[in-house]
Amino acid sequence: MTRWHAVVLxxxxxxxxxxxxxxQAPQxxQAPQxxxQAPQxPTFAGxxxxxxxxxxIYNSFAKSPHHPLEVEARKGWQGRACESCHGxxxxxxxxxxxxxxxxxxxxxxxxxxxxxxxxxxxxxxxxGRLESSHARNQISCTACHKVHASEPLVARKAEAINAQCGxxxxxVWAQFxxxxxxxxxxxxxxxxxxxxxxxxxxxxxxxxFAANEPGCFGCHxxxxxxxxxxxxxxxxxxxxxxxxxxxxxxxxxxxRADVRxxxxxxxxxxxxxxxxxxxxVPPTFxxxxxPTFQNCTVCHQKIHGSHVDRNLLK
Amino acid sequence: xxxxxxxxxxxxxxxxxxxxxxxxxxPAAASTTxxxxxxxxxxxxxxxxxxxxxYVFIPGVGGSYDAYRSIIDVHQxxxxxxxxxxLADPKHHWFDTIQVRATAWGxxxxxxxxxxxxxxxxxxxxxxxxxxAYFNFLPSYADPLLGQGVVLDEQSFDTRRKxxxxxxxxRPGHWWTPYxxxxxxxxxxxxxxxxxxxxxxxxxxxxxxxxxxxxRGGVRFERxxxxxxxxxxxxxxxxxxxxxxxxxxxxxxxxxxxLFGQTLDLTSLLAAYGIGGSSAYSKALVTAxxxxxxxxxxxxxxxxxxxxxHYQQTDAGNLYLQSQVLxxxxxxEILNAAAEQPHTTGSLGAEIxxxxxxxxxxxxxxxxxxxxxxxxSTQTLALSPYAALPLSELIASTLVTNYNQEALxxxxxxxxxxxxxxxxxxxxxxARYAFLPPEGLASADQEQLRQNIGVxxxxxxxxxxxxxxxxxxxxxxxxxxxxxxxxxxxxxRAQVHYQPLQSLSVxxxxxxxxxxxxxxGTNYDYSSHQESLSLYWxxxxxxxxxxxxxxxxxxxxxxxxxxxxxxxxxxxSAYRDNSHAATALIDLNWPHGKRFxxxxxxxxxxxxxxxxxxxxxxxPIVKLRVPFGSHVSWFTEWRYYGYGETxxxxxxxxxxLVTTGLRLSR
Numbered sequence: 001m002t003r004w005h006a007v008v009l010x011x012x013x014x015x016x017x018x019x020x021x022x023x024q025a026p027q028x029x030q031a032p033q034x035x036x037q038a039p040q041x042p043t044f045a046g047x048x049x050x051x052x053x054x055x056x057i058y059n060s061f062a063k064s065p066h067h068p069l070e071v072e073a074r075k076g077w078q079g080r081a082c083e084s085c086h087g088x089x090x091x092x093x094x095x096x097x098x099x100x101x102x103x104x105x106x107x108x109x110x111x112x113x114x115x116x117x118x119x120x121x122x123x124x125x126x127x128g129r130l131e132s133s134h135a136r137n138q139i140s141c142t143a144c145h146k147v148h149a150s151e152p153l154v155a156r157k158a159e160a161i162n163a164q165c166g167x168x169x170x171x172v173w174a175q176f177x178x179x180x181x182x183x184x185x186x187x188x189x190x191x192x193x194x195x196x197x198x199x200x201x202x203x204x205x206x207x208x209f210a211a212n213e214p215g216c217f218g219c220h221x222x223x224x225x226x227x228x229x230x231x232x233x234x235x236x237x238x239x240x241x242x243x244x245x246x247x248x249x250x251x252x253x254x255x256r257a258d259v260r261x262x263x264x265x266x267x268x269x270x271x272x273x274x275x276x277x278x279x280x281v282p283p284t285f286x287x288x289x290x291p292t293f294q295n296c297t298v299c300h301q302k303i304h305g306s307h308v309d310r311n312l313l314k
Numbered sequence: 315x316x317x318x319x320x321x322x323x324x325x326x327x328x329x330x331x332x333x334x335x336x337x338x339x340x341p342a343a344a345s346t347t348x349x350x351x352x353x354x355x356x357x358x359x360x361x362x363x364x365x366x367x368x369y370v371f372i373p374g375v376g377g378s379y380d381a382y383r384s385i386i387d388v389h390q391x392x393x394x395x396x397x398x399x400x401l402a403d404p405k406h407h408w409f410d411t412i413q414v415r416a417t418a419w420g421x422x423x424x425x426x427x428x429x430x431x432x433x434x435x436x437x438x439x440x441x442x443x444x445x446x447a448y449f450n451f452l453p454s455y456a457d458p459l460l461g462q463g464v465v466l467d468e469q470s471f472d473t474r475r476k477x478x479x480x481x482x483x484x485r486p487g488h489w490w491t492p493y494x495x496x497x498x499x500x501x502x503x504x505x506x507x508x509x510x511x512x513x514x515x516x517x518x519x520x521x522x523x524x525x526x527x528x529x530r531g532g533v534r535f536e537r538x539x540x541x542x543x544x545x546x547x548x549x550x551x552x553x554x555x556x557x558x559x560x561x562x563x564x565x566x567x568x569x570x571x572x573l574f575g576q577t578l579d580l581t582s583l584l585a586a587y588g589i590g591g592s593s594a595y596s597k598a599l600v601t602a603x604x605x606x607x608x609x610x611x612x613x614x615x616x617x618x619x620x621x622x623x624h625y626q627q628t629d630a631g632n633l634y635l636q637s638q639v640l641x642x643x644x645x646x647e648i649l650n651a652a653a654e655q656p657h658t659t660g661s662l663g664a665e666i667x668x669x670x671x672x673x674x675x676x677x678x679x680x681x682x683x684x685x686x687x688x689x690x691s692t693q694t695l696a697l698s699p700y701a702a703l704p705l706s707e708l709i710a711s712t713l714v715t716n717y718n719q720e721a722l723x724x725x726x727x728x729x730x731x732x733x734x735x736x737x738x739x740x741x742x743x744x745a746r747y748a749f750l751p752p753e754g755l756a757s758a759d760q761e762q763l764r765q766n767i768g769v770x771x772x773x774x775x776x777x778x779x780x781x782x783x784x785x786x787x788x789x790x791x792x793x794x795x796x797x798x799x800x801x802x803x804x805x806x807r808a809q810v811h812y813q814p815l816q817s818l819s820v821x822x823x824x825x826x827x828x829x830x831x832x833x834x835g836t837n838y839d840y841s842s843h844q845e846s847l848s849l850y851w852x853x854x855x856x857x858x859x860x861x862x863x864x865x866x867x868x869x870x871x872x873x874x875x876x877x878x879x880x881x882x883x884x885x886x887s888a889y890r891d892n893s894h895a896a897t898a899l900i901d902l903n904w905p906h907g908k909r910f911x912x913x914x915x916x917x918x919x920x921x922x923x924x925x926x927x928x929x930x931x932x933x934p935i936v937k938l939r940v941p942f943g944s945h946v947s948w949f950t951e952w953r954y955y956g957y958g959e960t961x962x963x964x965x966x967x968x969x970x971l972v973t974t975g976l977r978l979s980r
Contacts, residue, residue: 117609138783157398157415173866186423187418211547218499219499226620232745236796251454251455261887265798269797279796282879286880287879294458295458298458301469307623310709
């Protein structure tokens with residue numbers, strides 16, 4: 001513990017240290033980058049100029065969470081918020097062609113993201129970006145975030161979030177049509193309750209709970225433990241070792257129709273097998289011809305881990 | 315708890331004072347823009363939104379009412395079906411906006427409420443509450459007596475889970491932002507469980523109650539070239555469960571056959587779990603872009619949950635002790651146990667852009683978990699009115715897992731409209747667990763994880779109207795933890811999105827996963843693929859009609875050998891699931907008239923599968939909304955649920971739900 005606290009302390013001191021001179025002027029750090037593309041001084045046209053032709057977008061943008069860019073001086077884009085993303089627009093006003101203005105919608109995902117990340121990279125939201133399959137598969141920020149729209153910039157209601165995710169993840173949404181599922185089609189949960197679309201340190205961009213535990217425990221706290229006697233798959237491979245979290249035709253969202261096969265497909269190794277895998281074969285009194293032994297969780301009811309019994313019986 | 319609420323209430327108030335000057339520059343800028351530029355123009359009403367009030371009629375449920383409750387669980391009665399309000403303060407005095415959302419209150423299986431209050435640059439407050447009903451009684455899941463004609467689920471429950479979350483960010487948007495949060499998760503209810511003894515298992519009722527509270531606080535430092543987030547938090551956990559059988563009744567359990575000429579039974583039981591736990595955690599997140607060609611990402615996460623257990627059990631009947639071949643008439647057991655689980659996770663990565671069209675992403679991650687538990691128990695068995703057998707046991711257990719991953723991806727977008735990616739990932743780790751003293755076959759073991767994974771993908775976007783993405787991943791393993799783990803596998807995903815018109819889009823999706831583990835004794839052969847197609851058509855902005863629909867077909871085959879524990883003979887577990895799923899919704903709008911424009915929607919979803927558990931599940935729906943003026947509309951909805959299983963006919967059900975109500979809006 002002491003060692004980790006020392007690490008946290010060092011990071012705290014580093015963060016609290018006076019910022020570098022370059023960092024003290026965000027305007028200076030950002031505006032020159034755009035200015036470097038067009039050296040003439042009057043390269044920025046100003047948002048009022050944009051409004052003349054794009055009034056609907058301008059009015060819509062006025063209700064966007066990005067609108068403070070337009071009115072607050074400390075962000076460095078006061079009066080020219082449009083050009084914070086589209087780049088200097090003077091040439092576009094002089095020759096109103098689409099070729100004279102930067103349109104993120106026409107850029108590659110990486111190039112479009114670079115514009116967003118100019119301001120948003122250094123935020124906790126993006127700390128898992130390298131693990132994000134969205135980033136790796138060229139899904140740009142604007143695929144989900146509607147920059148020009150009035151509110152919301154991002155969907156807030158569960159139904160809207162699910163519709164947005166489901167528009168690309170068709171096969172996942174199809175799984176939710178199965179009878180046993182988390183309550184997404186009903187609008188009681190949303191995809192982001194379980195997944196972090198910006199990336200996560202957990203597999204499948206799962207949300208995390210209490211620093212580094214699977215987000216599943218945020219709602220299923222009784223399965224969290226730590227247990228005196230753990231069931232290894234829960235810790236090694238997570239809930240999806242036995243469950244289909246998006247939906248299943250099997251009760252309890254299990255990945256097999258019969259409980260016994262969920263268990264026996266792993267519990268089939270002899271202790272002295274040449275290849276080591278977890279899960280030994282049950283003792284011989286388990287007569288699989290009897291219905292009692294075909295329902296393993298009837299007796300091994302603490303299958304997620306037991307506080308009391310090494311065989312997960314109570 | 316009261317202190318926490320006081321903090322949440324007072325912090326926004328206190329935070330407003332010092333932050334007020336920050337808003338000063340805005341008026342000058344705002345004065346140069348039009349009224350429309352104001353985030354909340356003063357001409358708008360302060361309160362906007364809608365509320366849906368209605369009544370749900372359920373004429374009756376045909377078939378299994380327990381299955382209906384396990385899957386649907388909506389009840390008849392008056393309800394607040396939904397609410398969505400925004401309260402705006404034109405003067406931005408205490409807040410900019412307060413948004414309130416609520417869904418499904420009143421005898422619904424799940425209800426939610428959400429409040430967001432914010433004042434730009436001063437505070438951002440969120441509160442979320444959800445209440446879920448968890449009911450599950452499906453004999454096909456756990457009915458060991460089905461062969462005797464008894465339809466019963468011995469692992470069933472009827473509980474409610476309440477989830478709440480509060481979060482408060484102070485000075486959002488500034489370069490340093492303190493934040494606080496509280497999350498709560500609790501469950502309580504009743505159910506059926508099983509009391510297991512040597513020689514028999516007795517289904518008994520149980521009560522269960524658990525709660526977890528998570529408290530957290532931290533600070534974010536956001537500067538133009540780096541960001542650091544530091545967070546400390548902790549949890550408090552409590553769980554109480556009890557199994558009971560009142561004296562005076564005889565429970566013969568799941569095994570009615572005599573054992574050594576005697577019939578086993580349970581005449582009374584009280585087993586009570588008292589479990590408490592806590593944890594502290596630390597979190598440090600870092601991002602930085604020290605140069606224009608380098609971005610750095612890092613995380614350090616540490617948690618250390620622990621639990622303490624006090625378990626008491628008193629039972630009576632004709633019971634059996636296998637280890638000493640003894641019958642006894644009553645038992646008392648007291649057990650104390652504890653567990654601790656330090657868990658450390660770290661990651662470090664960088665995106666390097668050495669050339670204009672090349673990006674290199676390198677990342678490393680480690681996840682280390684160590685669980686140590688011990689339990690001490692004392693038992694007293696009454697063999698006769700004058701003889702007792704004391705037993706005591708001390709057991710220790712450990713479970714350790716170390717997971718490591720290193721990945722390298724290279725992206726190239728030098729060819730117009732095309733982005734290529736190639737990558738390699740190496741995953742390695744080890745896991746071990748042990749019990750002391752050893753018992754049986756599974757007392758200690760150790761496994762290794764070694765996987766080499768290659769990835770390739772291409773994204774082609776010839777125009778804004780069409781995009782194609784393909785991704786292939788293949789892995790070769792020399793060690794995995796479980797027989798069913800991904801071993802030598804291939805994943806393929808392809809997606810095409812085509813939008814020929816602004817109002818028309820089509821998306822196609824294909825995924826495939828093959829996994830083989832050819833090792834002797836395993837012979838695992840798994841393959842699955844899914845094909846999906848979706849369509850959205852909304853001509854003239856949906857003024858007359860719009861259509862959206864999707865169809866998916868999936869096919870899953872799994873073959874793996876296992877050992878029959880009775881005679882250790884090799885058997886095959888074959889699982890098949892071939893399914894069709896479709897959703898569709900057609901909206902028809904009355905195009906004439908502004909104040910009277912009814913809207914009719916029809917569609918629904920269906921799921922049909924064959925294979926190991928053939929199932930059908932239909933949910934057609936028809937909705938009608940008729941506005942009366944600009945603030946009131948009447949709506950009604952018909953929905954049908956039809957569920958059937960070929961192998962478990964007694965679990966099928968069908969029912970109609972009719973909802974009608976009013977939407978009040980302003």
